[in-house]
Amino acid sequence: MDIIEKQNVIEIDDAFRENVKERFIRYAKIYSTSSSENADKGIIPSTPQQFDFARELKKELESLGFKNIQLTENCYLYANIPATLGFEKTKPFCLLAHMDTVEEVSGLNVNPQVFKNYDGKIIDLKGGIKLDPSKIPALCQAAEESDTVITTDGTTLLGGDDKAGITIIVSALEYLMSHKDIPHGKIEVIFSPDEETGHGMDKVPLNLLESKFAYTVDGGHLGELESECFNAFRSDITFKGIASHTNNARANGMVNAISMAGAFIQSLPRGESPETTDGRLGFYCPLKINGSMEEASVSLFLRDFDKDNMEKRKALVEQLAFAAASSFGGNAEVKHVQQYLNMKEGLDKVPYVKEVLINAYKVCGVEPVMTPIRGGTDGSRLTEMGIPTPNIFTGAHNYHSASEWVSLKQMVKATEIIIELSSMITKL
Ligand SMILES: [Zn+2]
Helix, strand or coil, rough: CCCCCCCCCCCCCCCHHHHHHHHHHHHHHCCCEEEEEHHCCCCCCCCCCHHHHHHHHHHHHHHCCCEEEEEEECEEEEEECCCCCCCCCCCCCEEEEEEEECCCCCCCCCCCCEEEECCCCCEECCCCECCCCCHHHHHHHHHHHHCEEEEEECCCCCCCEEEEEEEEEHHHHHHHHHHCCCCCCCEEEEEECCCCCCCCCCCCCCHHHHCCCEEEEEECCCCCCECCEEEEEEEEEECCCECHHHHHHHHHHHHHHHHHHHHHHHHHHHHHHCHHHCCCCEEEEEEEEEECCCCCEEEEEECCCCHHHHHHHHHHHHHHHHHHHHCCCEEEEEEEEEEEEECCHHHHHHHHHHHHHHHHHHCCCCCHHHHHCCCCCCCHHHHCCCCCCEEECCCEEEECCCCCCEEEEHHHHHHHHHHHHHHCCCCC
């Protein structure tokens, strides 16, 4: 794609920044923690408080003039803004962010602390939590730029993941609706429940969606652009033995399934585990072992960015399982279950989706940092469903902890990028 020049002069003034900050703080204070236990049972949303947040958002979108606002029975909030005059034929696209926050740290009574013109002093929070810019490069950068930093009070998480994303989307579209001179096509929005439980796209109302591509706004530091994630499979291995009383086990030909399972796990390459790899290296990770002498089962995660390598991993698991079983005179069965796939493949088929985003980053003065995700995202699930979906940064940091913080400058920059992106898409 040829570089598309900057399309608009976006007025980023104090009022704009103040609006983004106030909106974020308002969202952060709303309790919306999800529950893996319920979500794993198929209950979506997994907690009623996610509906509370969705209803608040719905009211806000109504007052801002969004169209076709719908809150589904599974707590997905859909809305859109129509194309500007003459751009009805522009490709529509969708923006997504998730409403829930992670359950490991409390999300109740969040009390955001604002450090305006942050001066680089150590931030001292309750419970002895210290944010020290000499140990956190991104925080050091925030101090150098006299950024506004928003933290927790130390007793809860902040929920920047992903309330920063919702803030950015609502603020960008509010801006577009009040600046009709900026051309754009139809823009759809989905705010979803239960991303943190891994079930965020289980009930996504694709039937409401006209867009053929989308962007999640759920990343971290300035410039991050995620368009690649692991291919993920789970292998379930069952070892079959022959039980016998221990007193005459030799005569009876005891075959111990537990020993086979142990030998199998021992034979996995130790240098290819999550704790010994990072970056682009894949791994095997045993996560469950269960059994008796007669039958033992092992589940493990297989992860690899490369599709062919994943096939090799599956083959190796089979080979090692059969070898372990036969060395004890038993049998093994191996089943591989696909969990999610690298979104790169789906995105490579429609390169403009990522290219126009890279372009929007650049004209807004942000160098894209392509980070492969060592996990899956709502975007990877959507890409599998046929809607290629890269991920945009939000300015949130130290996710899933009481030391979580967000950078206002970075949130505002992401908002600017989305405004620019929306009008660049009219050139595709
Ligand atoms: Zn998130």
